[in-house]
Amino acid sequence: MRRKIMVSLLVIAVTAVMVGGASLAIFTDSASNTGNTFATGTVDIALSPASALVTHGNMAPGDSVSGDLTVTNSGSLELRYAMTTTGDDASTLDEQLECTIKDSSDTVLYTGPLSGAQLGDRVLDSGDSEVLTFIVELPLDTDNDYQGQSCTVSFDFAAEQTANN
Ligand SMILES: [Ca+2]
Numbered sequence: 001m002r003r004k005i006m007v008s009l010l011v012i013a014v015t016a017v018m019v020g021g022a023s024l025a026i027f028t029d030s031a032s033n034t035g036n037t038f039a040t041g042t043v044d045i046a047l048s049p050a051s052a053l054v055t056h057g058n059m060a061p062g063d064s065v066s067g068d069l070t071v072t073n074s075g076s077l078e079l080r081y082a083m084t085t086t087g088d089d090a091s092t093l094d095e096q097l098e099c100t101i102k103d104s105s106d107t108v109l110y111t112g113p114l115s116g117a118q119l120g121d122r123v124l125d126s127g128d129s130e131v132l133t134f135i136v137e138l139p140l141d142t143d144n145d146y147q148g149q150s151c152t153v154s155f156d157f158a159a160e161q162t163a164n165n
Contacts, residue, residue, distance in 0.1 A: 044075030045124075045159040053155065054136045064137035071122075071157065072129035080121045081159040087115035091151035096142055100135040114153060123162060 053067040073079050087094045097114040110117055114136055124130065134155075138146075 041077040041161075042075035043077055043079050043159055043161050044073070045079060045081055045157055046072045046074045047157060048072070054134050056136070059138045061138050061142040062140045064135055066133055066135040069132045069134060069155075070129050071124065071132060073124035073126055073159075076126050078123065078125050078162045079159040080123050080162045080165075081119075081157050082121055083117075083119040083155055083157050085115060085117040086154045086156055088151035088153055091149060093146060093149045093151040094153050096138070096146055097151070098137045098139055100137075102133045102135070104131045104133075117153075117155070 048070040049067075053069050054065050056063065056065040059065075071081065085099075094115040095113050099110065099112065099114040099117040100108060101110040101117065101119060102108055109119055109132070117134075119132075122130070
């Protein structure tokens with residue numbers, strides 16, 4: 001008899017909890033932070049003129065030719081660039097020609113054989129540009145072995161981001 005009462009009380013208690021749980025109501029709210037978007041920047045270097053910066057079709061010892069090259073950061077990120085020269089494997093004239101590269105304040109950045117012309121790291125902000133002057137000269141002491149020769153070289157610019165680098 002006593003056990004039966006205990007069971008009955010337990011059933012009543014469980015039922016009460018279930019009924020209570022089902023009817024529980026609390027105030028709630030939520031909020032969202034939207035519009036979290038991400039975009040990547042660009043590294044973009046541009047040269048003007050794009051080709052034939054310095055050319056001469058009929059050089060004599062002592063002759064020189066110069067050209068101004070505008071280097072522009074057309075990307076959205078600050079960049080660092082370097083320049084190397086691809087020489088002409090089929091000619092030795094590019095080793096004989098002398099090249100001088102100056103910045104806009106007339107500071108000499110390189111002087112030496114055209115075939116090995118190069119520039120160290122130079123930084124350009126997004127949208128900025130600088131003018132480099134290239135001067136190529138056939139030295140006065142150039143001997144007869146170089147008569148009637150030609151060569152073609154290219155100035156190769158490589159750029160990279162400065163951020164985190
Ligand atoms: Ca060569």
